[in-house]
Amino acid sequence: MNARLVWFRSDLRTHDNTALSEAAAQGPVIAVFLRCLEQWQQHGHGANKLDFWGRGVAALREDLAGLNIPLLHRDIDRFDAAPEALLAIAREHGACALHFNAEYPLDEQRRDAAVISGLESAGLTVHAHRDAVAFTPGELLTGQGDYYSVFTPFAKAWHRQLDGNRLALRNAPAPQPRLPVDSDPLPPLPRLDDSPIDGRHWPAGQSAAADRLERFLRYRGRHYRDQRDFPAVRGTSELSPYLALGMMSHRQCLQAVMGENGGQLADGDAGLTAWVSELIWREFYQHIVVGFPRVCQHRAFQQHTEALAWRDDEAGFTAWCEGRTGYPLVDAAMRQLVQTGWMHNRLRMVTAMFLTKHLLIDWRRGERFFLRHLIDGEFAANNGGWQWAASTGTDAAPYFRIFNPTTQSTRFDPQADFITEFVPELSSVPVKKRHAPVSDLLDSAAYPPPIVDHRAARARALDAFKALKD
Numbered sequence: 001m002n003a004r005l006v007w008f009r010s011d012l013r014t015h016d017n018t019a020l021s022e023a024a025a026q027g028p029v030i031a032v033f034l035r036c037l038e039q040w041q042q043h044g045h046g047a048n049k050l051d052f053w054g055r056g057v058a059a060l061r062e063d064l065a066g067l068n069i070p071l072l073h074r075d076i077d078r079f080d081a082a083p084e085a086l087l088a089i090a091r092e093h094g095a096c097a098l099h100f101n102a103e104y105p106l107d108e109q110r111r112d113a114a115v116i117s118g119l120e121s122a123g124l125t126v127h128a129h130r131d132a133v134a135f136t137p138g139e140l141l142t143g144q145g146d147y148y149s150v151f152t153p154f155a156k157a158w159h160r161q162l163d164g165n166r167l168a169l170r171n172a173p174a175p176q177p178r179l180p181v182d183s184d185p186l187p188p189l190p191r192l193d194d195s196p197i198d199g200r201h202w203p204a205g206q207s208a209a210a211d212r213l214e215r216f217l218r219y220r221g222r223h224y225r226d227q228r229d230f231p232a233v234r235g236t237s238e239l240s241p242y243l244a245l246g247m248m249s250h251r252q253c254l255q256a257v258m259g260e261n262g263g264q265l266a267d268g269d270a271g272l273t274a275w276v277s278e279l280i281w282r283e284f285y286q287h288i289v290v291g292f293p294r295v296c297q298h299r300a301f302q303q304h305t306e307a308l309a310w311r312d313d314e315a316g317f318t319a320w321c322e323g324r325t326g327y328p329l330v331d332a333a334m335r336q337l338v339q340t341g342w343m344h345n346r347l348r349m350v351t352a353m354f355l356t357k358h359l360l361i362d363w364r365r366g367e368r369f370f371l372r373h374l375i376d377g378e379f380a381a382n383n384g385g386w387q388w389a390a391s392t393g394t395d396a397a398p399y400f401r402i403f404n405p406t407t408q409s410t411r412f413d414p415q416a417d418f419i420t421e422f423v424p425e426l427s428s429v430p431v432k433k434r435h436a437p438v439s440d441l442l443d444s445a446a447y448p449p450p451i452v453d454h455r456a457a458r459a460r461a462l463d464a465f466k467a468l469k470d
Helices: 018-024 037-042 047-065 079-093 106-121 151-161 206-227 240-244 250-260 270-291 293-297 303-307 314-322 328-340 345-358 363-373 379-390 405-412 417-422 439-445 454-469
Strands: 004-008 029-035 071-075 097-101 125-129
Touching: 004 018, 004 079, 018 029, 018 097, 018 125, 029 047, 029 079, 037 047, 047 071, 047 206, 071 079, 079 106, 097 106, 106 125, 106 293, 151 270, 206 240, 206 250, 206 270, 250 270, 270 293, 270 379, 293 379, 303 454, 314 328, 314 345, 314 363, 328 345, 328 363, 328 405, 328 417, 345 363, 345 379, 345 405, 345 454, 363 379
Parallel strands: 004 029, 004 097, 029 071, 097 125
Antiparallel strands: none
16 A cells, blocks of 8 residues: 555644645555553543543544544553554555654653654654654754753744744645545543543634634734733633644644734734743743753752752642632632633642742642643643742742732732632622631631741741752
């Protein structure tokens, strides 16, 4: 048959998919998806992400069917089984080549290297394509030839070296002649420790992603900078789940911005350029996991912070997980995460800093909890955000920057609308007092007092970080 295999992973789309476009230009295509539930769960992904992944594969299967491309589905427990599984498929269908889009965390790099070695040793040609980023990690380096460890100079270099070729959209392939290969039925997700959220709020697939992008740019994009920090306002793009699993590409986002912004990415409308900056942050963290692989091994980016004396506080950690800290904005955010599988970006910073600074609990515990619940859980971005909040990572918040949850609440949820939505027991409390209910209102509201005093917690965190210098 001389077909080419396209191995889909976190790139679940037919439009602007580099590996698919390149393979289809050379001959008939057979698509492959390897489900690695044991490894993914070991990496921390929970039911929400795994369910969204499965629904995304189902949507991809339908899109591929319209192109007469069959999708073969195989279950493997771990990444190290990928070379054998792919080679078996190639031999069964007489495939001559394998195409896939590169992924950059350490385990994924090792998996892909093993696949390349195994299949090339068997006589197949293997093509790994740059698709998820504008620049392959290692292309953008400092004047000293090092990976960037600070975002702002990285972003300047990104804008300076960007050209039209890196933003060019790949054509979706035309329908190919039908092959004597049938798509596999997709097995249901097995029972997991948690049940996934109702997926109707997050419909999967490239069509749903495209619809959300269009609505964001039409109605909210130009207000993004001004509204993105207010959790009661629908001011963010809500595209992170689709970008995390490649149901939409960064090129599609950037091209859409240029269409709305006079062809500009760095200049023009302040709301649109602020959102472009967030897309570059995503790429920055992909470069970090390659340039500094220790972050993929449960280690701090700033190595001296590995000596930090984190506290063992199970009661505090449980209260944080359950949204019972006595700080209404923190609690509302944590309940949003558990109930919806998503959390507003401003609140990711607030809750992460509360865990790591107010409770002085190791950021790795929070990182795992987020991945367990987030529908948009993505290692590089999640790790980068957590280490930023904990002052252990790149561009880290200075250790003495410790958000006051009450100040954050009054500033970004002034009418307590978001708090009331997720902490309804405070609905009987006067609005101005919902940010920090006084003790005589707590009993009637069935809401706990703060588990830690802000000033005392801040002093404790400062002492812990100052001790690193000593």
